Amino acid sequence: MTLAPTRPRRPRWPWIVGVVLVVIVVAVAITLTVAMHPSASPSPSKTPTATATASPSAGVAPTGCLGGSNRDNTMLLAAQKTAPHTTNGAVEFAAAVVRWTLRHPTATADEADAVAPQIIASDASPDFKDLGAAVTQNQNPSGGAVADGTDFYVSTAPGVYYVDSAAPDKVTVSIGAGYVIGGAVNPQLRTSTTYVLEWEDGGWRVQSGSLAHTTEDLFKIGTPFTGGC
Incomplete structure (x- = not known):
């Protein structure tokens, strides 16, 4: 698993800063297996192709708010x-x-350790499963987009999703969201994260994460959530 989020930068779009965040909260090895360390340079732009995408299944379109607003x-x-x-x-x-994942204050190490066995796939790397160590080491999961010590979270209300590939028990999906700082959605700061999810023991679990798209590209190709929170 490799993950290499980028430092915030100002792209061609005036309303989006190319902040690409990592996946789950684990700042462990070199490129982040489950973490959020910025890399030295922005990730290169990718132009997705139609063949890389599977249409979402029929039924209620994703709201971006399943489980509630907490x-x-x-x-x-x-x-x-x-x-x-x-x-x-x-x-x-x-x-x-x-x-x-993307909030400050972050989850505590105990909270992360409690949830990890239930949300991480059994075939994920050992480092990816160590969420408690990740939140202890990385108290600013924004990768520098938000100043250290500043309270924030991300919202899917201005967010988008893009299904990179889909099979019955394995889906790769990219999620874009907006930063909320001081109680207001920042008009410029956005995030992009891609997850590989596997269906295991009756639920979806995270197998790995990456940065498959720049934030700008994801917001161009993504489908807006119907609700968001």
């Missing part, structure tokens, strides 16, 4: 429990993981 373990596990065994269900769970 950003705690209860929300995350509720989203996992209620996310159906469909592509749209995988999208909803991925959005919940983004909301749980």
Whole structure:
């Protein structure tokens, strides 16, 4: 697993800063297996092709708010429990993981350790599973987009999703969200994260994460959530 988020930069779009965040909260090895360390340079732009995408399954379109508006373990596990065994269900769970992960104050080490066995796939790397160590080492999961010590979270209300690939038990999905600082959605700061999710033991779990798209590209190709929180 490799993950290499980029430092914030100002792209061609005036309303989006190319902030690409990592996946789950684990700042462990070199490029982040489950973490959020910025890399030395922005990730290169990618032009997705139509063949890389699978259409979301029929049913209720992803709201980006499954599990409720909180950003705690209860929300995350509720989203996992209620996310159906469909592509749209995988999208909803991925959005919940983004909301749980990208915030300050972050989850405590105990909270992260409590939820890790339930949300991380059994075939994920050992480092990826060590969420408690990650939150201890990395208290600013924004990768520098927000100043250290500043309270923030991300919202899917201005967010988008893009299904990179889909099979019955394995879905790769990219989630874009907006930063909320001081109670207001920042008009410029956005995030982009891609997850590989696997259906295991009756629920979606995170197998790995990456930065498959620049933030700008994701917001061009992504589908807006129908609700968001």
